[in-house]
Amino acid sequence: MKISADQITVRNGAKVIAEVTAALRSGDSVVDFSGVKHIDSTAIAVLLAAKRVLKTDKTLQVKHAPAQLESLIAAYGVQSLFS
Structure with missing residues (x-):
């Protein structure tokens, strides 16, 4: 979903x-950031919520993630949650 x-x-x-x-509850497993121009650490909360919904049933796919997202994940030390 975009x-x-x-x-x-x-x-x-x-x-x-x-x-x-x-x-995601409707069956989607993709989070598409293509229209997102600015994020703060709240984007990590979005992905964590998505992972909780999917649990281990499906793999979360993130598309068009803003460059800032990788920096925020590293800054908060949560890389292991998204690898």
């Missing part, structure tokens, strides 16, 4: 998490 917001921040994080988790 994230509809052009930003993922603390201001809209709950809405994005709800959107992503609803799509």
Whole structure:
């Protein structure tokens, strides 16, 4: 599912998490960041919520991740959760 917001921040994080988790519960396993232009650490919370929904049933696929996302994952030391 393509994230509809052009930003993922603390201001809209709950809405994005709800959107992503609803799509994943409906059978999707892709989170597409192609329309997202700005993120903060809330994007990590979005991915963690997605992983919780999928559990081990499916592999979460992340497409068009912003360059900032990899930096945030490293800064928070959570690389093992996304490898």
